Amino acid sequence: MSPIIRFDCVSVIVHEKTILSDISFALFPGEKAVLCGKSGSGKSSVLRTLLGLHPIKSGTVYFQEQPLTPSSVQTVRSCTAYIGQEPMLGAESVREALLLPFQFKTHRDHRPTEAQLIEVLQRLRLPADILRQESSRISGGEKQRIALARGLLLGKKTVSAGRGDQRIGRGKQTSRVRCFFRSAADGPFGGSRP
Amino acid sequence: METLDIALPRMALLYGLCLLPWLLLRLIGLRLSRDIGISILRMSIQLALVGIYLKMLFDLNHPWLNGLWILVMLLVADLSILRRAGLKARYFVLATFMAIASSILFSTAYLVILVIQPAHFYDARYIVPLAGMILGNCLQGNVIALERFYSALRKNENEYATFLMLGATRWEAVRPYFRDAVKAAINPTIAGMATMGLVSLPGMMTGQILGGSEPWLAVKYQIAIMICIFTSTTIACIINLKLSLNIAFNEFDVLRDEVIDKP
Numbered sequence: 001m002s003p004i005i006r007f008d009c010v011s012v013i014v015h016e017k018t019i020l021s022d023i024s025f026a027l028f029p030g031e032k033a034v035l036c037g038k039s040g041s042g043k044s045s046v047l048r049t050l051l052g053l054h055p056i057k058s059g060t061v062y063f064q065e066q067p068l069t070p071s072s073v074q075t076v077r078s079c080t081a082y083i084g085q086e087p088m089l090g091a092e093s094v095r096e097a098l099l100l101p102f103q104f105k106t107h108r109d110h111r112p113t114e115a116q117l118i119e120v121l122q123r124l125r126l127p128a129d130i131l132r133q134e135s136s137r138i139s140g141g142e143k144q145r146i147a148l149a150r151g152l153l154l155g156k157k158t159v160s161a162g163r164g165d166q167r168i169g170r171g172k173q174t175s176r177v178r179c180f181f182r183s184a185a186d187g188p189f190g191g192s193r194p
Numbered sequence: 195m196e197t198l199d200i201a202l203p204r205m206a207l208l209y210g211l212c213l214l215p216w217l218l219l220r221l222i223g224l225r226l227s228r229d230i231g232i233s234i235l236r237m238s239i240q241l242a243l244v245g246i247y248l249k250m251l252f253d254l255n256h257p258w259l260n261g262l263w264i265l266v267m268l269l270v271a272d273l274s275i276l277r278r279a280g281l282k283a284r285y286f287v288l289a290t291f292m293a294i295a296s297s298i299l300f301s302t303a304y305l306v307i308l309v310i311q312p313a314h315f316y317d318a319r320y321i322v323p324l325a326g327m328i329l330g331n332c333l334q335g336n337v338i339a340l341e342r343f344y345s346a347l348r349k350n351e352n353e354y355a356t357f358l359m360l361g362a363t364r365w366e367a368v369r370p371y372f373r374d375a376v377k378a379a380i381n382p383t384i385a386g387m388a389t390m391g392l393v394s395l396p397g398m399m400t401g402q403i404l405g406g407s408e409p410w411l412a413v414k415y416q417i418a419i420m421i422c423i424f425t426s427t428t429i430a431c432i433i434n435l436k437l438s439l440n441i442a443f444n445e446f447d448v449l450r451d452e453v454i455d456k457p
Contacts, residue, residue, distance in 0.1 A: 052446035070445035101360035
């Protein structure tokens with residue numbers, strides 16, 4: 001079985017500062033991995049590099065054995081749910097935030113129904129009336145679950161989660177994490193401080 | 195009706211008026227003497243040179259010379275926009291030039307050739323002041339558009355990245371900031387049109403009335419210039435931002451750090 005994600009001697013320099021130096025690892029489908037390290041050690045940078053948000057100075061990042069290039073980055077992004085430490089919902093209300101990706105051309109034809117929205121929320125132990133709430137008024141944890149719900153609605157295969165949703169990394173399988181991992185065909189991937 | 199000349203001694207009297215704000219600024223502890231002095235001196239020298247040049251331009255009234263003057267104005271505006279918007283000129287100079295040149299030439303040509311219809315379309319008396327006025331306002335709009343757009347992108351870096359992660363193309367991901375930037379750029383012109391004549395008498399109209407024109411004629415020219423300013427600012431901002439999108443991002447749709455001119 002070939003790895004879904006592979007870093008091969010990857011170094012990244014941002015603002016003339018080396019943030020990743022000679023990183024190599026491989027992750028296989030179905031595997032769950034946790035990146036541990038001090039604050040500022042580059043956990044989030046690994047996730048962001050995988051998603052093409054940092055230019056690679058040397059080495060190669062592979063996703064499904066394809067090197068990360070401008071043409072392949074769309075595949076990585078479309079397969080990966082990135083849930084930051086404080087996820088950006090990017091819309092006024094929770095409903096708009098959940099439906100946001102379906103405004104984009106690539107997902108326009110797969111807009112979920114009201115029933116599908118409620119079902120996903122229930123799976124993540126979120127009440128249906130959260131849909132009416134303003135995104136700025138919900139807690140950080142709820143924001144992360146909404147971001148997870150968005151990943152579920154989009155059928156993402158891989159999840160890259162920053163610190164905050166520590167339960168992903170610590171193995172304390174809450175319903176939301178179990179739910180997401182059950183849905184994801186391949187390996188999820190989290191970053192967490194020790 | 196002749197406009198009364200201001201003789202040199204009375205010009206000196208005019209400069210004397212600046213002593214009052216200078217004194218007031220000193221009283222409140224603002225030491226701006228050097229800045230004020232330089233600004234007044236620069237204004238006087240620049241306008242004197244423009245006066246000499248315009249006199250020559252109007253006397254010769256040669257199409258190429260008139261065109262060259264407009265080209266110089268466009269180049270100066272181009273560099274001024276980028277400097278004030280905090281972007282590096284070496285990356286955007288061509289894109290901004292194309293945006294302002296196309297919009298200014300289009301709206302000035304529309305106004306002069308189709309609406310005013312002078313004997314010669316290149317008549318310096320019409321194209322030079324009209325293009326200059328449109329360009330001056332267009333410059334402000336483009337500074338606001340570029341500055342707002344790139345500041346918003348840098349400020350909302352995570353939100354922009356989220357849009358990309360959710361499957362947005364570069365254009366889809368920047369569209370909210372693009373709309374806000376264009377709105378901010380054209381809002382002053384829209385507000386200016388809505389209050390024109392109520393809050394202040396517009397500069398061009400005042401100039402024409404002082405020059406001896408009938409108020410009705412001055413009003414028609416003022417309406418013409420405002421419509422052209424609105425049109426050219428909107429066109430220039432949209433083209434400028436659109437062209438800049440091809441320059442400011444890397445192939446992974448991430449904003450290139452090196453294009454921003456950091457203070």
